[in-house]
Amino acid sequence: MTSIQERLRDVFQLPLERGVMANIAKKCDVSRPTVSAWFNNPEKVSSISRTHAEIICTEYQLSVSPAWLAEGIGPKELAPGSRLVIAEHSNVEPALELKKSRRVPITGSVRGGDDGYLVQDTTPDGWVEYWTGDPQAYALRIKGDSMHPRYRAGEFVVITPSIEAQPGRDVVVKLHDGKCLLKELNWIRGDEIQLLSINNGYAPMTISKEEVECICRVAGSVGPDSMVF
Template structure:
């Protein structure tokens, strides 16, 4: 299982799902799943969290084969049987678990964060005891090489803004569910009116009004996808 296509096929068979069931869950055509499994094409990064969810595997295993592969269910599939897919938020959450949220690309280097956990992970030490701590799956190249697509930022929403730290700024206060516009940048400076921000690809230092981006969450660590 050296390719993502072979891992998708293995996990799908282990869960006893058809290509059509996977495609229907993702809102795509079945041929797209066929092409993924044949390594003709690869899934868009934005689809990886949902794909990992339906296949019941971690994002890390799907992208990089980190961890043990899913085991095939020995139960013989009944003809016409369609297994029910349980949504992530309905699963039992482990004690002190870390919610992982996905981000899709928006315009002008922004991202759209969906505050509905795609996965629950073991709580990292740096966020133990932190109220509301979460992980954010990175998309886009604007902060590369510090953060590459597929990396997970570890976020403490309770720390105050501080210069020379990485931050997530929100256009509107994040809620328990729904989509929120955000930017992930380096905080070079701040005053009562503005944030001074830095990105790496392409290199740029710019300002944003705090009235437009009133919520600042500090990034305190990350998990590499590689």
């Protein structure tokens, strides 16, 4: 049986176009390191869920069977006239928060400072439409290009404090001294956490948990046209 790495490389032309892994991570709601392991690490990942395979096949209009892509089961090609159907069994929990969008308050704007910390303007400024069930969710407007290309000026990042942040996800970290960071959570070990720069402009930052007031998960980003008044 072929590995998931072999099957993905069979249907995607290498080298991958820029942004493919990031887009798959976003559509499947997993981290970028997870998708990288799907493509490159057979010792860590031997298969993916059929739901993730169905999402990939639909997003990239692949004429292959999700069962074959996910687990190497059955024929590679879809039967003539057949269509993709979401698998009945999945290791992905139902995303109740995605049933409908709601207004998330914009609590201010942020830009990256020269020292790697966020420079904040905390004046409330309307709402954005976003799909989340977190009642504590809020949005921040991105100013400047210090976090380009991940986040562009004028976009909004939506933060969901009620949902636990996992390694590989972007987070907003608030420190007890009042400073704030927008980083990627790399790992949590013992009494330390390590954060990675959004734009690779800074070296990894390892800080003590004692310095941290809270770590809030970044659910995603939306464009300026998502803003409502």
